[in-house]
Amino acid sequence: MAGVSDHAFRLVCAEHGAQACVTEMVSANAVCYGDKKTAELARIGTDEAPCALQLFGSDPDTVAEAAVRLIADARADENAAVPVAIDLNMGCPVRKIVSTGQGSALMRTPEKAARMVYTLRERIDLPVTVKLRLGWDDDHRNVVEVARLAEENGAAAVTVHGRTRAQMYRPAADYTMIARVKDALSIPVIGNGDVSSADHALDMLKVTGCDGIMIARGALGNPYIFEEIFAILNGKDYTRPSAEQKLHTALHHLSLLCGLHGQRAVLEFRKHAAWYTKGMRGAPAIRAKLCAVENAEEFAELFALLVAQN
Numbered sequence: 001m002a003g004v005s006d007h008a009f010r011l012v013c014a015e016h017g018a019q020a021c022v023t024e025m026v027s028a029n030a031v032c033y034g035d036k037k038t039a040e041l042a043r044i045g046t047d048e049a050p051c052a053l054q055l056f057g058s059d060p061d062t063v064a065e066a067a068v069r070l071i072a073d074a075r076a077d078e079n080a081a082v083p084v085a086i087d088l089n090m091g092c093p094v095r096k097i098v099s100t101g102q103g104s105a106l107m108r109t110p111e112k113a114a115r116m117v118y119t120l121r122e123r124i125d126l127p128v129t130v131k132l133r134l135g136w137d138d139d140h141r142n143v144v145e146v147a148r149l150a151e152e153n154g155a156a157a158v159t160v161h162g163r164t165r166a167q168m169y170r171p172a173a174d175y176t177m178i179a180r181v182k183d184a185l186s187i188p189v190i191g192n193g194d195v196s197s198a199d200h201a202l203d204m205l206k207v208t209g210c211d212g213i214m215i216a217r218g219a220l221g222n223p224y225i226f227e228e229i230f231a232i233l234n235g236k237d238y239t240r241p242s243a244e245q246k247l248h249t250a251l252h253h254l255s256l257l258c259g260l261h262g263q264r265a266v267l268e269f270r271k272h273a274a275w276y277t278k279g280m281r282g283a284p285a286i287r288a289k290l291c292a293v294e295n296a297e298e299f300a301e302l303f304a305l306l307v308a309q310n
Helices: 007-015 028-032 036-041 060-076 103-108 110-123 143-152 175-184 198-208 225-233 243-261 264-276 283-290 296-309
Strands: 051-056 086-090 128-132 157-161 189-192 212-214
Touching: 007 243, 028 036, 028 051, 028 060, 051 060, 060 086, 060 110, 086 103, 086 110, 103 110, 110 128, 110 143, 128 143, 143 157, 143 175, 157 175, 175 189, 175 198, 189 198, 198 212, 198 225, 243 264, 243 296, 264 283, 264 296, 283 296
Parallel strands: 051 086, 086 128, 128 157, 157 189, 189 212
Antiparallel strands: none
């Protein structure tokens, strides 16, 4: 999730049970141009859970070159971790990405998508995984074809988001199509889409038979979702966090962000504050104040007001 799944967010999710994480989308073109900000996005901390590096691009050779450079950088940095895999993003539906033939636009060119997997697999010594959508639109639901090509060309696993590019994020994800991919492949298939609770996770596992679940928007302001899912899967009772617990986690998240970005972190955290406080009594009344906070102390004061009302 661009602009969200940075080092701090990944740490918080790992602390609450995420078994593996994926970086924000990293532009292969920007890496090859030497953009320092992009290289920083790709950096994985040694204190993280296993983390894959997610790349996007439209040219197989450029993507492979970017991966080679970033892996070399990670191995040369004693304070960085080497990614556990390189994850190719062929699922992003955003217009500025697909308009340049990247992200889910690659679903329209299966041969190029296959060549990208093959080229990358030939150039690096890490596993290659692929993130897919169901296809470009309802008339071109070719995810089974693209997933098979990915496997044939060396992919170690695929993740499938249960919507086409045209659908963006509505209506509900189609789990039956993920099941078809699972039936067609011998490599692990990870399901993605609309998992915002343990019940949703159980439903996806039941319908798709997938080997794992990738959670994205369901973890926004709710890193506890990982603990909830593991509790249910292991037959244990689960108690949802109180408002005080959630806001304590929020302040911890903010502290991690400040450690990464200094004062700029306060501006970045505003969206996270809205997610953490969603559904709390009194939150709508202070939403505007949360969006205008200038320092960490103001967040703490507003969160204290909410705790008193919940």
